[in-house]
Amino acid sequence: MTDPAAPKAKAGAGLREEAPHFHGHRQRLRERFLEAGDAALADYELLELVLFRAIARRDVKPLAKALIARFGSYSEAVAARPERLREIEGLGEAAICEIKLIEAAARRLARGALQKRPALSSFMDVLDYCRTAMAYAEREEFRILFLDKRNALIADEVQGVGTVDHTPVYPREVVRRALELGSTALILAHNHPSGDPTPSTADVRMTLDIIAIAQPFGIAVHDHLIVGRNGHSSLKGLKLI
Template sequence: MDRKDIGYQGHRGRLRDRLLTGGADALLDHEVIEYLLALAIPRKDTKPLARALLAEFGDIETLLTADPGMIARVKGAGPTVVSALKIAQVAALRLLKTKIKKAPILSGWQALIDYLHADMAFRLTERCRLLHLDNHNRLIRDEILSEGSVDQAPVYVREVIRRAIELCSVGLILVHNHPSGDASPSEADIQLTRSIVAAARPLKIYLHDHVIISSSGACSLRGLGLL
């Protein structure tokens, strides 16, 4: 091992010690990414790449939720680096999802929004998902309804109702993202929401909300008085 190797290995050891003794706030953002990448490529100084990735994407959230192809465009970010970043995202999503499973969703609304934002806010194409709830407002199933283009993901009311019947859902929360960054509902979003409400009501299935996620935040159609 030459002096250069000894230098970054010693630095890495100091990062590890700070992490283990100081907890979540002990490392700066670029140090978090640097250490994560070091686990994937241990025989390389990962500080320059960590800084380059954060310079490109701006912050950790945007980096971890970025499209794999966009990450790979950064020089030095090969498949191993991309995979390391995406597995960190998966772990974070699993942690957030565990929180929303442990209590009625409507009493832990912010935890739900945090989970949805982490999963959908920075997607390049629209994704629509449906959360199925039981009669205690606990999550039964979180399912992706459709994947679409940059401005559309088709949703069919009959499929929403059919699946709700199959799962014996009592409540539903519809969610989709706007890649444009504007979470404001379109006229089509409003009409879809009202169509689902009308179809579900005779079956005593309740649409609690239609939530739109974007990089700028989240929008609730119920909160806007549109549901």
């Protein structure tokens, strides 16, 4: 007579044999992250953690490494536009959503550090926020932090998105928006997708134009920050304004 328990034992053994090899890897990677923090993980390993939620039944290490190979780093992969992420074979919409969610969370965290705090007394928070928001963007963005009379943040707005090396900025529109918001001070910021944050002659001239138009309305321009992958520049720090 056949033992009824035998097929069950055999089936159970088969299930164990078919368990994907990467399941143990996922748990080990999570544990290493929780115990030692992000500094203990390579860029592609951090991306693996992001992809785990969206891709449950596949080894995502090759995909994470493909993202680093294409974009250069974790930060650049997370900041990549969705249409560029779609160029990566095997990266679906759910995974792209997870990646862009990480970018949005980083921006919210950095912006939260500025809320209801004097921007001038928390320069590093301002800089960290601008770098998080724009340093790895593939196109130039011109951003304005509108401040009240106590230099607390009223609003943070992107006034223009341009090409890889130019964003059209209209000084009168900048001042008009400040008046609409009741802002008495501004911090200007934009990125250089080339990575080099050195201000151009056009950057300085545009800033001086905004200062000239804003001054009669009692609106101060505290600084113009330029951020890139390789650092930042402050026009005020360079004594260019």
